[in-house]
Amino acid sequence: METALQQSAATAGGGMRPAGAATTVKKARQELELEQERELRFPQAAAAADQGGLDEELRRGPWTVDEDLTLINYIADHGEGRWNALARAAGLKRTGKSCRLRWLNYLRPDVKRGDFTADEQLLILDLHSRWGxxxxKIAAHLPGRTDNEIKNYWRTRVQKHAKQLNCDVNSKRFKDAMRFLWMPRLAERAATAADQDLTGWVQGFSDDGILSGSSSDSLWSLDDIWRMQ
DNA sequence: AAACCGCACAACCGCTATAAG
DNA sequence: CCTTATAGCGGTTGTGCGGTT
Incomplete structure (x- = not known):
């Protein structure tokens, strides 16, 4: 899930560099006005946040804009690393692990958000076919993309394809479809339309007439799926 | 209009590897 | 070496949202 607030919190961190945090922090502060609404959305998190007396109490669940700002500001001043100590020093009632994850997957200045481009999708398919x-390791080859994001992409999009084709992602049938149909189409798209969506991808796949007969039903479903991307 | 359902994705968990003392 | 802390990885879960019934 991604609420508008989380989106804005992410944006707040998004363009920021440690050396020039001021503008972004200012922008992020404006988001605090929305915190009240957020508390309505996440009453449990808000309630936990209000437990000022219980210092040992660790918070879990969605990060608030306030927490994001605290983390951003602290890292801007002191740098990252030693996450448990950082969490304590910054006054965040979170585990170091949680802080690290939030920073790496969301608040880091160079984290890229939004849909994967055809290029990126092609690369993911390619690298996954090599490394599983x-x-x-795959994320390391996609600047600005996190392993979590890629993992989610694979699970939600790619595995769904396999399901639609009634086969396992590890099956030969699926791997062949990927290697000989989808990847060439993606490459084509990447070369021509740069980074547009994949509409038509599956249509072309249909035109090839390779997955005929019992698979035709699945094709329409796939088309639906890809149109949504 | 309401109940339901599936998707997408942020966040958590358990585990392993590595570093530091 | 042994112990403890930290970082990182991959799998899984929780939950808001949008679409459908």
Whole structure:
């Protein structure tokens, strides 16, 4: 899920560099006006945040704009690393692990958001065919993309395809479809339309007439799926 | 209009590897 | 070496949202 508030919190961190945090922090502060609304959305998180007396109490769940700002500001001043100590020093009632994850996957200045381009999708398919679920290794080749994001992409989009084709992602049938149909189409798209969506991808796949007969039903479903991307 | 359902994605968990003392 | 802390990885879960019934 991604609420508008989380979106804005992410944007707040998004363009920022440690050296020039001021503008972004200012922008992020404006988001605080929305915090009240957020508390309505996440009453549990808000309630936990209000437990000022219980210092040992660790917060979990969605990050508030306030927490994001605290983390951003602290890292801008002191740098990242030693996350448990950082969490304590910054006054965040979060585990170091949670802070690290939030920073790496969301607040880091160079984290790229939004849909994957055809190029990126092609690269993911390619690298996954070589390395399997080595998400961080794959992410290392996609600047600004996190392993979490790629993993989610794979699970929600690619695995769904396999399901639609009634086969396993690891099956030969699926791997062949990927290698000989989808990837060439993606490459084509990447070359021509740069980074547009994949509409038509599956249509072309249909035109090839390779997955005929019992698969035709699945094709229409796939088309639906890809149109949504 | 309401109930339901599936999707997408942020966040958490358990585990392993590595570093530091 | 052994222990403890930290970083990182991959799998899984929780939940808001939008679409459908």
């Amino acid at each position: 679920n080595r998400w961080s």
